[in-house]
Amino acid sequence: MPGAIYAEGLVKTFGDVRALDGVDLDVPEGTVLGLLGPNGAGKTTTVRVLTTLLQPDSGKAVVAGIDVLKHPNDVRRSIGLSGQFAAVDEYLTGRENLQMVGQLYQMSAKAAKARAGELLERFNLADAADRTAKTYSGGMRRRLDLAAALVVRPPVMFMDEPTTGLDPRHRQALWDVIEDLVAGGTTLLLTTQYLEEADRLAHDICVVDHGKVIARGTSDELKAQTGGERVEVVVHERDHIATARSVLAGFGMGATTVEEHTRRITVPVTGGAKLLAEVIRELDARGIEIDDIGLRRPTLDDVFISLTGHAAALTQEEDA
């Protein structure tokens, strides 16, 4: 039984560029899939195909049990889309925007009005409801855009980089909203360049690069693939690097790596905080002065770099 969002072998080319090169996805009902990747990886293109906005060259897509290519209009009744560019009409008030969207979801004018009022209240926009969206802050626009995606109760939601460009406070607030949404049973596909965001919100993560899914799993599984904990030491004196390295090698479970110019030595370990304390005592006993020491668990950033060979936010191509 395929999930609430299912895709098989999606291919889409724009001229010479293979924006999607055989994307497979399967998102179980009520879960969040984080689509993680740099700009230009194919995240937005995937969302556009799944939300009926773009016809793929080949492949199959099923959303909420409905074939996207055969019955796009039925799919549209079952999805909410919240985009990267906060698609609200800036010359309409918040209330007018939501009423219009409700009516275009085929609600009666009266029902659309009532729903708009409800959503404005819940998204903390009641005070600004009758001001044009032009006067809204970035955070308010995102909330209005998200509210527009929730005018009907869509069983499946797509959010394309919902927090890009938001300050940390607004990002946090939006995460809370998304978590509420998912607790209510909505299936969500979320694209993001922020590893932290995928880590916090997504049950499963697909890492995409160059139009392909290059890794998938839970955040913990992906981190485990990259390796376990490491001890990282920065020694004060360059002359101490060799000694410190041999100390660390004695505790390590694998090869030590040394970065000469930062005087940083890293070694994979098992044993956690207790082991860290032993390392510190041993280095101290040998008279090695340390600037910094810590136990590092891999972040999704490490996962990303080890998978793609580049950091998530480094490439600057436009997302096709």
Next chain:
Amino acid sequence: MTTISTTTGPAAPRPRGGVVQSVRDSLVVAKRNLIRMLRIPEVVIFGLIQPVMFVVLFSYVFGGSISVGGDTSPAAYREFLMAGIFAQTVTFATAGAGAGIADDMHKGLIDRFRSLPMARGAVLTGRTLADLVQTTLTVVVLAVVALIVGWRTHTSLGEVLAGFALLLLLGYAFSWIGALIGLSVRTPEAATSGGLIWLFPLTFISNAFVPSDNMPTFLRHIAEWNPFSATVQAARELFGNLPPGYPVPDAWPMQHPVAASVMWSVVIVLVFRTLAVRKYRSATV
């Protein structure tokens, strides 16, 4: 900020489909565009300046130098001119529709609309209907200015209204050309210039500002078969603004301007609506 009940909204009703839904969705979008016009009145006001300027410039600068059916009086030219200015003004709706739709594409609103279970043509129909309202307002203001500078009609009220109806129909048809342009270009600025440049040759190689019978043969044929000329000629007839001695060209559209005007406008709507709606369905920024 929000509670769990965010997700307990109403389910989307089953779309009615068919003409009823198309009409309703188009009106919802038209209302949205009209609200925008009210909130950005500059657009409407600037839309008025050019035609008013043309009325004043043409009637005072050219009036008296151009012979209309053997009559060189400024008053005769003024009467002759007005239908041309009205027709040129309504075709400027092309630029408005084009820029508006390009702007919606650019801002991601078209994506929002396309992800909703709404009638396929409604976004464009709503836009062209709103433009028709704006064009009507512009024509009313322009008619008042024209009356002030001495333009008069010499026919029944019904015929005058029929003349204006043909002009507005032409404007509506041209806004569909604008819709297609708006969907085909990348920026609102490109849509504005793309919607305007070709209008100048189109409106000048016609009978709008001077009688076509003095043009070189090649241009005269174009002018006589120009869709634009048919409406201008029809409006002149219906307003009673053709001077008694004015030679009506032999070309079919000039002999039957009302029929030709309706036909041209309907054909333009059908062709460009089909193309624009097809383009809309696959629109990408």
